[in-house]
Amino acid sequence: MEKKKSEVLKKLFLSTLYLSTFTFGGGYVIVTLMKDKFVDQLHWIDEEEMLDLIAIAQSSPGAVAVNGAIVVGYKLGGLPGVLVATLGAIIPPMVILSLVSLFYQAFRTNFFVNAMLSGMKAGVGAVIASVVYDMGGNVVKTKSVLSVLIMLASFVACYFFHVNVVLIIVAVACIGAVRTLVTEKRKGEKA
């Protein structure tokens, strides 16, 4: 079962490098792709743990894509994992941006580049929709009314009211803490 550490690090680096090259449209795209790679394909992380790791990436300062790489790197390879995953995540944007800023005018008006990028938007949306369908389904399957309510309320707050995500995370964490304390207390009273 124990995989060789150097193998894991190599695969981690190549995966983040590859995924980061295709992270158009913000941090959640890479997070979604990471879930597909590490949860569904490699089975190195289970789905609940992945959601916890995303919550950590989301509640820390900085870019979600970089944070996601760091937290997955730490989980899979400790500090060397962090180093390797971070490098993998930042090398593609650095190289591509340097090239593009050299040829900026030509790039911005390029017919093919523009068509490619707008077509990819529909694909990116589909990838995210598919993952949300799976994950949302799993939340509904828990049959916990509170969880489903949290999911709906967070979505409304996020999408319609543009509430800062950090505030949402803090509020939901408080709800979770209160729920745990209340159930523990009840258990204590019954015993």
Added chain:
Amino acid sequence: MTLLKLFLSFLQIGAFSFGGGYAAMPLIQSQVVDLHNWLTVGEFTDLVTIAEMTPGPIAVNAATFVGTRIAGLPGALIATAGCILPSCIFVTTLAFIYMRYRKLSLLQGILGSLRPAVVAMIANAGLTILISAFFVSGTASFVLSNIQFRYIAYFAAAMVLLRKVKMNPIKVMVLCGVFEVVWSVGAELLARL
């Protein structure tokens, strides 16, 4: 001296931009345009456009762009390092706490509540991208002429490839892009006939 300024400036951007992406933009602008005059407003707009068209987080893109402008390759490296250092420290610490104490019932309860919220945030990101693909830029009203049906067809095809054919998501994304290139070239040729 310049390198140190670059480093400290992007360190602040990295440390205080919560929520990622567009939340970081005003912070970058205040540091890079208003405070240090490293870019003009026009150059900053160019940077945002480039960042939107290339992969990667805008803060890393900004660090590379500004760093290269001010001090060449060393500048780019130093600025990027500054920008991701706070993330490295903060996220690693949280991850360490998580791995160590996640068996505690209180942390369990908090994480259990956070999971559905995270799903909602991912859904929010996906919907925002889809709306911008389905409607002519700047409009989101349900007027027939504003809807780009072609992209809805791409989306539907991509969903089938992902869920029924189980195709690799990156291949699906690239395929959508290639299809739009072919379509645009075809439309252009037809228009010239």
